[in-house]
Amino acid sequence: MKENRIWENNEAVLEIWGTRGSLAVSGPEYTVYGGNTSCVSVRTSRRLLIFDAGTGIVGLGRRLAEEGFKGRADLFLSHVHLDHIQGLPAFPLLFCRDAELVIYGEERMGKNIEEQLNSVFTPPYWPVRLEQAPAKIRFQSLKEGERLELGDGIAVDTLRSAHPDRCLMMKVSAGRSCAVYATDCEMDRDFIPKAAAFAEGSRVIISDAQYGPEELEGKRGWGHSSWVQGNLLGRSCGAEQVIHTHFDWTADDECLRERESQAEKDWKGAVFAREGMKILL
Ligand SMILES: [Zn+2]
Ligand SMILES: [Zn+2]
Secondary structure: OHHHHHHHOOOOEEEEEEOEOOOOOOOHHHOOOOOOEOEEEEEOOOOEEEEOOOOOHHHHHHHHHHHOOOEEEEEEOOOOOHHHOOOHHHOHHHHOOOEEEEEEEEOEOOEOHHHHHHOOOOOOOOOOOHHHOOOEEEEEEEOOOOEEEEEOOEEEEEEEOOOOOOOEEEEEEEOOEEEEEEOOOOOOOOHHHHHHHHHOOOOEEEEEOOOOHHHHHHHOOOOOOOHHHHHHHHHHHOOOEEEEEOEOOOOOHHHHHHHHHHHHHHOOOEEEOOOOOEEEO
């Protein structure tokens, strides 16, 4: 009932399916914030957009299967580091004949996104190829600085982030709703104003907080940030909320609770992502 009202208002719901960076983890010390790697969905009454296909995408796929989802989903890959594609071959939507999956990604090292994924999901690294999936799969190239109009009032803009092997930051606009997905980015003082201009008008920002602020000095050039940079970005662009995510596997619940309380003290808009978190945009 509540969701029907959301749809009538042409608003969007963002949901977090994976909160980890680099590596999935499991165990009693990871139950609060979650152990799956990056995946976020944005749904409106007409469309389903997915950002990254880390192991979290499997939970999203299970939910879609329970709902009997048929039709099109648009999957945007920020880059093809393993933690962002690991869940793709087990994504339940791939096994649904009535589903259509459009996969967007940037060309890298002379290979388009289809060729990049095919070079990983193929024997001997994986027993089946994506083209063997029953779902209809299409691929589309994404470019830095591009605006993609998807129809139904939805658009996705991209910005180059600061990360080894390249990565794209993405802004999704759906009617009056707007959010930025910005994991895998080493935000320094020069980059934050650029990211803030890109994120202008976004109520919510999903931001890379792989490390604690005290760890950053030793991780220069690794392509990640802490909650300090995310809070700066949120304040700079007037966002209401920054959802910090992409946590390192060494950060257990106790560590993340402590970091989250520091981040909240610094700025009231800070929150740490938890799997299953749902936000009305
Ligand atoms: Zn990552
Ligand atoms: Zn990465």
